[in-house]
Every structure is written in structure tokens, then in C-alpha cells.
Amino acid sequence: MAHASDPQAATSAAAAPDGPLTTADGKPLAWSLARSQARARRRAFFLVLPLLAFILITFVVPIGQMLQRSFYNDGFSANMPEISQWFAENPRGTEPNDAAWTALANDLLASAEERSIGVVGTRINYDVPGTRSLFTSTGRKVRRGIEPPYREALLEMDEDWADPQLWGAMRDASRPVTSNFYLAAVDRTRAEDGSIEQVEPRQRIYVMLFMRTFWLSALITFLTFALGFPIAHLLATLPMRKSNLLMILVLLPFWTSLLVRTTSWMVLLQQQGVINDILVWMGVIGGSQRLQMIYNQAGTIIAMTHILLPFMILPLYSVMRTINPSYVRAARSLGATSWTAFRRIYFPQTLPGLGAGALLVFILAVGYYITPALVGGASGQLISNLIAQHMTDTLNWSMAAALAALLLGSVLILYWLYDRLVGVDNLKLG
């Protein structure tokens, strides 16, 4: 809006001497416009409200709750209040005194009677392996009766109670908010004095698996690009009748269940499988030299490349369809070789589709679970297989949440990088 002190505005407002423009019923135009726009926005908001509520209830809240477990675990602090209090009042390095032992004994008794001692033991066992049964067995003994002095009484039940590492772990667990699960997720642990150190070499696994997950995902993304680009180009340039047929060949596997496709790869690739049988029959390899193409990294790469291929082809295809062939013809007529015309004219125009395809494939690959579990063997496992293991086998949900949060975080960083380098508004999904 023009300002009243502006000389030009003064002239244009001369027709309406009492200030800003108004509507027929005398209300200021700007106000009226804002009101009607707000109404339209409100209507639009009410239309998307069901979806918003759906996403909030079924997606954001549960995921948030799950992620919360990665740094919040009150298994110890909620069930052992007295000793947690003692830890809060006495700094690290204080020798446990009589008050500490009394608090511990009281908490153990209360927790054992409430049947929460297992939760407490499980929490400490994450940090000090082998201590869960210390809690549950002491809990059973304490229920039968315990007399002061508590230090001697507890040590008589199990001398492990004197272990300083155990006390350090209890101190860590005495506050519900903890970074221990994130530390464990990057192969680190807390020493007795509270400093952070790497775990023993033979216990290290997660950093390596994260690296492998990203490396394999990048490789698979590149393979889908190398295989998918020519197909997408062919689809986009063939006459409709032929390209429709080809399109069905791309879409049919896309619509087939993931499990079915993975299992088909098992039938094809295993040592007694179709491909090995054909190679032996043709005499390329001997009967005893059958190739190991599955239950290892190769299996993961082959099956995942195939399964993710349509996610690269479809965005590429939709972009290539819109590229005007006369640009390349013009370049050729101006003297460019076919390679130069491709490199400088055609390829840059496919970038939005390539970006979308690469982002889709990479992010899907990073979180892939079923295929590596079935055909990956030992060397083709990805980080999501370990997350699943913590969810269903060891039931350590805090650890699973920490690993998942790290995975989510790194994907978001990659997305941000992509936005900085390529620009997300260049993305074209169809």
C-alpha cells in the first residue's frame, strides 16, 4: 500500500479524499481482501484437517514416542528412587556410604515386591553385561528378608555389589535422560570415571554397519541410474504403442510384492539355482565351481537394484517426456557431436528427474530391511537389520530407537545437502 506522506500516493488518493481505498460497503479494501483470503485459507485448512489428524495420530506421535526412548529410559530411576536421590546429592567419585547401601537395599526390596526388578536389571545390563541376574536374584533373596548392616548383607548375597563399574552404571541410569544409547550406537561406552571410550574392537559393529549401509545405498543408486537411464530414454522416445508395452514390463515387477521378487532372486541366484544350473549346463563352469551369488553382499546389491529400479525409471521418464527433441536437433545442426549434444543439451534437462530418482532410491535403500535379511547373508546386512533385531530379539527398544534416530538424522542431513547443492524445488517426481 502506498504511504500517505508519499507525494505520488497523495495524488492518486485524491479521488478518495478520506484515505485508503474502500469497497462498496465502505470497508477498507485491504481489510476486506485479507478477510476473504483468511476465509479461503480456513476452508482449505479444514479440508486437509482429516489428513493432518491422521498423520499426527498414526505417524508423528508414535514415531516421536519411539524416538524419545533413545534418550529417555526411566527403567532404573523410576523404580529405584532412594538410591537415585543419593546419586543426585553426591558427586561422581564419592565412595558409597552407609546411606547409599541403605537406600539400595530399600529400593531393591520395594522393586522386588512390585515386580519391577527385572526392568531395573535390564536397564543396568545394557551398560554392564551380565548384571541382570544380579538384580533379579538379589531381589528374590531380599524378599526373604534383609537385616542391617546392609553393605555386608548385600555383599554376602553377591560380592558383585562392590563392583565400581556397577555403581558407575547405576549412577548413569539414576537420571532418566541418558546419552548412553547414542554412545553405544556409535561403538562408544562410558568408563568408570565417566569419560567416553571406544568399545573393544571385537564388539564394534554399528559404525561399520552405518558406513556399509551408506556405501551400498550409494552404489545401488548409481546402478539403478546406469541401468534405468537408457530404459527411461527409450520409453520416452518410442512411439506410444511400443512404449506402453515396455512400460508394462517396468510396472509389472513394480506392482509385484517385494517378498515375491526377493524370493524369485533366491530361486535364480542360489548355488543350486537357475543361473548356476544354466552355466554348468553350458559348460562355462564346472559342477563343483558353482558361483556364490547370494547370501552375501552381491545378493543384497543385485536384488535391491532390481527392486528399486522403477523408482529411478519413473521420475526420469516423466521428465524426459517433456524434453523437446528439437533442442538436441538444433544443437546437432549447429555442429555439436552427438556426445556433446547429449552432454550439454539433453542430460542437463534430465537432472530434476535424476535428482528425484536418486533421492528416492537412496533414501529407500538406506532403510531397507526384508531383502538384506533374506538374501544378504552375513556380509550383506544393513543397519535396519540390526534395528529390527533390537526391536524383536533383544527387546532393547532404546537401542533400536537410538540407531533409528541416527539413521533419520543422517538422511535429513543428506536431504539438506541435496537442497543446498541441487535445490529441492528442482525435484520432479512426475
Add this chain to the structure above:
Amino acid sequence: MKTTLILSTALAGFGLSAAAQEVNVVSWGGAYERSQVEAYNKPFEEKTGIKVNMIAADNPSTPLKAQVEANNVTGDVFDIEVSDAIRLCDEGALVEIDPADLPPAPDGTPAVEDFIDGALQDCAVANIYWGTVIAYDTTKFEGDAPSTAADFFDLEAFPGQRGLPKTPKRTLYLALIADGVPADEIYDALETEEGVNRAFDKLDTIKDSVVWWEAGAQPVQLLADGEVSMATGYNGRFFDAMVAEGKPFEIIWDGQYMDLDMFAIPKGSPNPEAAMDYLKFATSTEQLAEQAKYIAYGPARKSSAALVGLYQDGETEMGPHMPTNPEYLETAVFDDPEFWADHDAELTERFNSWLAGS
């Protein structure tokens, strides 16, 4: 399944009758679930009029934990492994069960004396004993057939790939047995650094020839495809393949790993009374023996053993296929839930790290 749940609750709500009760049982699916439907659910429905809804899960302890944590329990009875039963009981997720409430054996022996050791826990009652055993394809070996756990690790005498489960729980003990550790000293060995190293060293000798499986159906499939010549797997699954499908497999009854499956009731289950009725009914002598007609898993009651007869085909004697056959128990390793509650996390990490290293 959920639809049936919603539908049946809705129907009950329409006032069919107040007695139209139901109970939701979560089990493992497959042949095992079928055996439970035949031996427990059908007679239970007939006797009490309470409808049984069977729900399958990969491992029922996972939904059990999730439902209790979310304060939204929909299952009434869960079929879980003994280590999970003890763990969840210690965490206060399960209803305590007094053994005195369980029905006695037909001859009047109280339940406490009738169930085998470990079958009665504070919050759970076992229904079956099952074994993880080695099976081989008889067509793969000319001359001598493998007969011991050590043969499983002998790639020269018995060539071919091996199928093993991708978990430390059912692999480390086998390596130790094959390396000459007696069955009753396995957990003492695994408590020590040297023992664990020894197990991994032994596994190293076959590492390159192992196909790792995760689901119970896989070892049977791997053997049937000829992808492996020997595999360890659940004895009931192998039995099914051998007897029901006529596959040329043979089981090596050496170094088997014995596990219990138990029924437990979560706190806050929607039909606690019907759940308890079901649990008592299913773990009675006759029903446990009846289940053995459909699957080769040993009943958890001593009094049931005498009633175990023929397979449902009417000709196969079940006795020699039962993991609880006294002859096989001499070399069996029994699951130690306390040990695994303590060391599962640590050994799993080391196992994963060992697997990933080349």
C-alpha cells in the same frame, strides 16, 4: 484377524447373549499353530462355548511387550519362549500363576510334580518342549553318513554348505559341543572369555560355508533346494518335511538344544477369566498328549508321555521323533534363560561383529 476381532466384539455387543465369551490366543503360526488349533482350541470351544481367536506373530513376546507398554492389551494368552516368560514376569508384565490351580494328572499327581523341570514358572506354564537339531540330506553323502555334532563342522568328510541360525544362542553351544565340551558344561564355558573365544574359533572353521537363516521355515527350504547339505533347525519342522512331505532328510540326535514354549497371560488382558480357563485346559494331560498327534514336540507333562501314540497319518510312531525321547536327552543342552537374560546383548553384539568381519 483384527477385522474378525472387531466384528466378533461388535456382534457380542449386539446382545447375542452374555455368555458369548471369547479369548484371543497369540501364537507362532504354521504347523505349530495348527496343532494347537486341533488339540486345544476346538475341544475348548466345544466344552465351554468360549470362542478362541488364534492370532499369529513372528515372536509373540514382541506384541506382548508392545501391548503392555502401550497400555492397550488385546491378547489374552501368549505362547512365548521360557527366557521371554521369565524376563517379562520380572518386569511385571504378566499375571502370576499358582501351580496349585492347574489340573492334576489323571492319576491324581498334582501339577507341580507332573510337569517337567522348568516347565512351571512364576507367570507361565509350558505346553511343549522343542529341540533345535541338525538335519542332513541323505542323498548328499555317499558312504558314511554324518552322525555327530562334530561331523557338522567337518567340511572334508562331509562336503557342502551348512545352514545355521543367525543368533549366538543356538550356534555357540553347538560349536562347543563339536569341539568336545560336554553338554552340561556349556554354560560354564560360555561364562568365560576363553570359552566364548573357543566357540568363535570353531565357528571360524566353517564360516565361509555357512548360509545363515532367520525364519524357522528357511532351513527346511535350504535343505530341500539342495543349497545346503546340513542345517540346524526346529525338529518339528524337519519332522513335517520328512514324514508329511517325504523329503529324504535325517535328523542327527546329537547336541540338540532344548527350549520350552509357555503360555502366559499379560496384565490387563481383556478376558482374564477365559484366558485362565484356556490355559488350564490347554496344559492338561490329555490336551498336551493330543497335540503330539499333530507335531513332533514333546509334551511338558510327564503323564502325557504315556498317552503319546501315532501321528495323525495313523502309522508313524511319534516316540522316536520326540526331542524328549530319553535317549536323545543324554547329549541335549537345555536352554538357560538366566544366562541368556544376562549375556544375550553382549554375545549378540560380539556375534554380529564377528559375522560382519571377513
